[in-house]
Amino acid sequence: MIEIRLWKAWIIARKDLSILAGRKPLLAMTFLFPLVLSVALPSILLYTATKKHASNVIIIDLLSSFAFFFVLLAALLPLYLSSYSLVGEKTEKSLEPLLATPTSDSEILVGKYLASLVPVLLALYIGMTLFIVLSDLMTYRFIGYYYYPNQTSDILMFLDAPLAMLYGVSFGTLASARSSSVQTSYQLGAVSLIPFLILYVLGEVQIVNLADITNILYIGAALFIAFIVVFYVGRKSFNRERILTAWR
DSSP states (O other), X not given: OOOOOHHHHHHHHHHHHHXXXXXXXXXXXXXXXXXXXXXXXXXXXXXXXXXXXXXXXXXXXXXXXXXXXXXXXXXHHHHHHHHHHHHHHHHTTOHHHHHTSSOXXXXXXXXXXXXXXXXXHHHHHHHHHHHHHHHHHHHHHHHSSOOOSOHHHHHIIIIIHHHHHHHHHHHHHHHHHXXXXXXXXXXXXXXXXXXXXXXXXXXXXXXXXXXXXXXXXXXXXXXHHHHHHHHXXXXXXXXXXXXXXXXX
């Protein structure tokens, strides 16, 4: 049984968050990406409805598919932060003091997870809220009702998106622990996005219905299992002695 003292994990997370606050470009990108998407997607909806004279069916299909973008974004954003977490400590010469602290491997990993999740949670939910409001305002006069919120969007927002964040941050931290450079860590972490891209393409060609609640729940269950597996692999492969020796 894995015993984790959350207060120790939070100490590590708080230190990482204070460092992140000084990295303005990385922090700005974390918040800017969801904001740009939350404005761009409703603008595409408005353009499609007014300039292309799309039918209600097409507008509703776009509304349902666009919501899944934020699940993909939930997995993408933590990669930039978590992929830097351990390998970044190495480049800044602060890894050895961290690994020498009286904390377990699991507590270090959870602390790294929390440091990546806090800003991403804030950025993503600001972006998703803005997307929902703008999408409703821009499509109401075409479809005659406010499409959001609905049961599907609620599951995407409060189940799939958080699980995608956990999956992304655990995969990114694992990539960081097994890489010797930030660039390699990013490249390894990007592999975790492949299933989301495949799902989105399958949704666009109507093989998988991403507006179907059952499918959304299946995706959530798969994300939960994937997170547990990646966390377990990360926990088993995280060896502070090996890391210190390999990165000297």
